[in-house]
Amino acid sequence: MKKLLIALASATALLATSAAAQEKIKIGAAPYGLNAEFMQIWTAALQDHPAVKSGEVELTVFDGRYDALVQHDQFKTMITQKYNAIIFAPIDVDAGASAVQSAVDAGIPVIGSNTRVNSDQLTSYVGSDDTVSGYLEAKSVLDKIGCKGNVVIIEGPVGQSAQIQRLQGNKKALAECPDVKVLEDQTANWSRAEAQTLMENWLTAHPNQINGIIGQNDEMALGAIEAIKAAGFDVKSFAIAGIDGVTDALRAAKAGEMTSILQDARAQAQGALDLAIFNAKKGNYKPESDIWTTYKDMPWNDGKDKTYNVPWTPVTTENVDQLLSTRK
Amino acid sequence: MPNHSSTYQPDQGQRVRPAAEEQAVSVSDNKSAGGWFKTEQRRLIVQEYGIFLAFLLLVIILSFSNEFFLTGGNISNVLLQTSINGVLAIGMTFVILTRGIDLSVGSVVALAGIVSASFATTSETAGVIGSPYPVAIGLLVGVLVGVVCGSISGAIVSRFSVPAFVATLGMLSAARGMTLIYGGGRPVPALTPAFRWIGTGDVFGIPAPVIVLAVVFAVSWWILNRTRFGRYIYAVGGNPHAAKTSGINTDRIRFTVYVISGGLAGLAGILLSARTGSGLPQAGVAYELDAIAAVVIGGTSLSGGVGRVTGTLIGALIIGVMNNGLDLMGIQSYYQQVLKGALIVGAVMLDQKRNFGA
Numbered sequence A: 001m002k003k004l005l006i007a008l009a010s011a012t013a014l015l016a017t018s019a020a021a022q023e024k025i026k027i028g029a030a031p032y033g034l035n036a037e038f039m040q041i042w043t044a045a046l047q048d049h050p051a052v053k054s055g056e057v058e059l060t061v062f063d064g065r066y067d068a069l070v071q072h073d074q075f076k077t078m079i080t081q082k083y084n085a086i087i088f089a090p091i092d093v094d095a096g097a098s099a100v101q102s103a104v105d106a107g108i109p110v111i112g113s114n115t116r117v118n119s120d121q122l123t124s125y126v127g128s129d130d131t132v133s134g135y136l137e138a139k140s141v142l143d144k145i146g147c148k149g150n151v152v153i154i155e156g157p158v159g160q161s162a163q164i165q166r167l168q169g170n171k172k173a174l175a176e177c178p179d180v181k182v183l184e185d186q187t188a189n190w191s192r193a194e195a196q197t198l199m200e201n202w203l204t205a206h207p208n209q210i211n212g213i214i215g216q217n218d219e220m221a222l223g224a225i226e227a228i229k230a231a232g233f234d235v236k237s238f239a240i241a242g243i244d245g246v247t248d249a250l251r252a253a254k255a256g257e258m259t260s261i262l263q264d265a266r267a268q269a270q271g272a273l274d275l276a277i278f279n280a281k282k283g284n285y286k287p288e289s290d291i292w293t294t295y296k297d298m299p300w301n302d303g304k305d306k307t308y309n310v311p312w313t314p315v316t317t318e319n320v321d322q323l324l325s326t327r328k
Numbered sequence B: 001m002p003n004h005s006s007t008y009q010p011d012q013g014q015r016v017r018p019a020a021e022e023q024a025v026s027v028s029d030n031k032s033a034g035g036w037f038k039t040e041q042r043r044l045i046v047q048e049y050g051i052f053l054a055f056l057l058l059v060i061i062l063s064f065s066n067e068f069f070l071t072g073g074n075i076s077n078v079l080l081q082t083s084i085n086g087v088l089a090i091g092m093t094f095v096i097l098t099r100g101i102d103l104s105v106g107s108v109v110a111l112a113g114i115v116s117a118s119f120a121t122t123s124e125t126a127g128v129i130g131s132p133y134p135v136a137i138g139l140l141v142g143v144l145v146g147v148v149c150g151s152i153s154g155a156i157v158s159r160f161s162v163p164a165f166v167a168t169l170g171m172l173s174a175a176r177g178m179t180l181i182y183g184g185g186r187p188v189p190a191l192t193p194a195f196r197w198i199g200t201g202d203v204f205g206i207p208a209p210v211i212v213l214a215v216v217f218a219v220s221w222w223i224l225n226r227t228r229f230g231r232y233i234y235a236v237g238g239n240p241h242a243a244k245t246s247g248i249n250t251d252r253i254r255f256t257v258y259v260i261s262g263g264l265a266g267l268a269g270i271l272l273s274a275r276t277g278s279g280l281p282q283a284g285v286a287y288e289l290d291a292i293a294a295v296v297i298g299g300t301s302l303s304g305g306v307g308r309v310t311g312t313l314i315g316a317l318i319i320g321v322m323n324n325g326l327d328l329m330g331i332q333s334y335y336q337q338v339l340k341g342a343l344i345v346g347a348v349m350l351d352q353k354r355n356f357g358a
Helices: A002-023 A037-047 A068-080 A095-107 A130-144 A161-175 A192-205 A220-232 A247-254 A264-281 A320-325 B002-012 B020-029 B036-065 B070-095 B104-120 B135-159 B164-183 B193-200 B209-228 B226-239 B241-246 B250-276 B288-297 B307-326 B333-356
Strands: A025-029 A057-061 A085-089 A109-113 A124-127 A147-155 A180-187 A212-215 A238-243 A259-262 A307-309
Touching: A025 A037, A025 A068, A025 A264, A037 A057, A037 A085, A037 A264, A057 A264, A057 B036, A068 A085, A068 A095, A085 A095, A085 A264, A085 B002, A095 A109, A095 B333, A109 A264, A124 A264, A130 A161, A130 A212, A130 A238, A147 A161, A147 A192, A147 A220, A161 A180, A161 B164, A180 A192, A192 A220, A192 B070, A192 B250, A192 B307, A212 A220, A220 A247, A220 B209, A220 B250, A247 A259, A247 A320, A247 B333, A264 A307, B036 B307, B070 B209, B070 B288, B070 B307, B104 B164, B104 B250, B104 B288, B135 B193, B135 B250, B193 B209, B193 B250, B209 B226, B209 B250, B209 B307, B226 B241, B226 B250, B241 B250, B288 B307, B288 B333, B307 B333
Parallel strands: A025 A057, A025 A085, A085 A109, A109 A124, A124 A307, A147 A180, A147 A212, A212 A238, A238 A259
Antiparallel strands: none
């Protein structure tokens, strides 16, 4: 009898705790991979969201390990465990679509963030338009060289959506300066070391001819800077730009060696989380992140928009110290 | 000297092809010994110089294709760009000579690179407490990280008889994971000028990493050609059973080659950090493949016992020269990959023909 009572008591206790847990909103975040700094900042921003800190939301991050299949399986897990909403940054534009479909079929809203997916089933998408960043960075290089001279472009892995769109933006800016010649145009696969080697070879192949360097991300621009330094040239006599606003690039920008276009991982993450909570609570929620007040150009619009475009922030000498202070 | 090489061959009683540097000496000494040496001699010339001739041919073609290829600055660039892969490939040669493989070197490069950088950074948040330390500490720590990784792989291979492919595949994953844990996935920036000198400095115009590669090469050549340990490596790779019955501690030899490969991967990681100016968590991905390619192009057999560190060096130079030359000509890197693939397979096909055909 006593045993039964204990069993009963513990069962009630169990029920009570699980009921309490159910009141919490369960949100799964599925970033494509956690190896690079950008996604580290993105994930940290999710954990730092007021609703997560207050315990209102239970957040689980699934590392996609740069594999579409891994992400697909993680969606299955989240569906089985009845998550209330999913934040999705897919590795692949096309392969992510079926994962989104399966979640939507199970009645789970999916919010896109950072990377795009070819699906009209996303409830909303919070990201930044890469054609804009490609245009802005190329423009900054072209402005600095006065719309004449020679430039090189260091591209991301050919075929990735960021590479395709940034190149579109690069070309749009270059079309405005018909006198500028593109001497070289190759991929360094987002890698600093690869870009360094490439730039060393280009400096040899085009002695004293390169005026501007358009790196499609900061890492590659930083590699080019190292190559220029190693070859004994003055970095400041080149116009160099990258994209993303990683910490090393902010430092280089502060030193006047390059410009960077900051992609706001924090806004992309927290914006997506606000939308996820909003949809999980069926509209009974006011956004808690401060990003909505920071970016006047991106209004909340009652959570109804399909696409939220987080504006790019060119890193300048005025804002670089403030940006650096947000990095630990 | 010739006596030296002809005495140890029968000792091991197996198909051990000692380093050809010595063979060339012994052959020229025995020129008059009869008809057998004529074909053998021809075979050795192709084997010894074939790869070198291929290298020269490549250099000649490239220097006619691009006016900047044969300039002093570019030669220095090629050597600089070859140094990291060269150091890795020499370590890989030791392992492959014993019939092993080390797939972990790329990840070990990243781990050693970021750990050594954390001892050499002036950044308050990215470094270990007390950083920056003197260069020697950073160097020591980097090599030590590599040695520890190599020791683990080596122990697993030699004591637990796990296939090298599996053991080092495990290390490839584990070391990459540890790199990300250690640095929190972020680069370690702002390295001291003294540490960076290892990657960017020069002595009389010769880049420091090239000097490192030269020293590594010289020491490795000496170990493989002039020491008992070197002969044992060939013996273990040529015929492990015979080596064991003749009293060689084969486990210890197999353990040690992974320690060497790991230590050199650690050194390569230091070079990479010093060269790029940051400890990069993403560094070294797929470097093991370029290292293996250099070894194979250089004529070392994946079935062990046969090969030379000189060939490996030239193999690494061929890859470096090809990448550089094609960059200079503005040819897309995709073609470079196709050419490298063709070169690897071509080199081994030639090797097969030398050994079993013709």
